Amino acid sequence: MAAETRTPPSAWIDAGLTALASGGPDAVRVEVLAKALGVTKGGFYGHFADRGTLLEEMLATWERMSTELLFESVESEGGDARAKIRRAGLLAGERLLPIDLAIRDWARRDGAVADRLRRVDNQRMDYLRSLMREIFTDEDEVEARCLLAFSLLIGKHFMAADHDGRSRDEVTELAGALLLGGGPVG
Numbered sequence: 001m002a003a004e005t006r007t008p009p010s011a012w013i014d015a016g017l018t019a020l021a022s023g024g025p026d027a028v029r030v031e032v033l034a035k036a037l038g039v040t041k042g043g044f045y046g047h048f049a050d051r052g053t054l055l056e057e058m059l060a061t062w063e064r065m066s067t068e069l070l071f072e073s074v075e076s077e078g079g080d081a082r083a084k085i086r087r088a089g090l091l092a093g094e095r096l097l098p099i100d101l102a103i104r105d106w107a108r109r110d111g112a113v114a115d116r117l118r119r120v121d122n123q124r125m126d127y128l129r130s131l132m133r134e135i136f137t138d139e140d141e142v143e144a145r146c147l148l149a150f151s152l153l154i155g156k157h158f159m160a161a162d163h164d165g166r167s168r169d170e171v172t173e174l175a176g177a178l179l180l181g182g183g184p185v186g
Contacts, residue, residue: 007039009047009057016058021098025106028055059116062099067123070096081134082180088128089153089176101157125150135181149179 015036019027030051034041048054074088092100107114125146132142132149152175156168163171 020102066120081131
């Protein structure tokens with residue numbers, strides 16, 4: 001008799017993060033996740049005591065993805081500080097941004113989530129500072145450039161403005177060049 005294949009906890013966590021990104025924490029429901037995974041909800045309780053446990057594991061996974069795993073990925077490819085900052089921004093934007101935005105919204109209503117978000121943002125800023133210090137020596141300038149770079153990554157997604165015939169990506173590239181000391185482009 002063949003052993004029954006169980007849906008691993010990571011599949012539930014991934015499905016939960018996808019639901020969170022598209023609909024916030026209220027969209028993370030066991031029945032909905034089971035349907036998305038094509039399984040019954042009974043398997044969920046073999047891994048998680050309840051929905052709250054899943055939410056905690058989702059946040060822990062997001063935190064690892066947003067810090068350790070992101071930093072390791074950036075560092076593994078090498079390059080100078082400018083290349084690493086660009087790579088970190090691209091990876092964070094591609095892999096993490098929808099989840100990040102949902103967690104930022106959730107943190108407005110949940111103190112424990114806000115505390116975790118602050119911890120993640122502080123780790124990201126510390127990493128960014130370490131890279132910016134390889135380019136700039138003035139601590140005030142490093143701090144200002146880090147704030148602007150981080151704000152660009154998060155904030156550009158809330159803007160609906162047109163860019164005078166340029167795409168959002170083109171303007172982001174220009175802003176990045178300015179932030180990293182490349183001076184005005186063009």
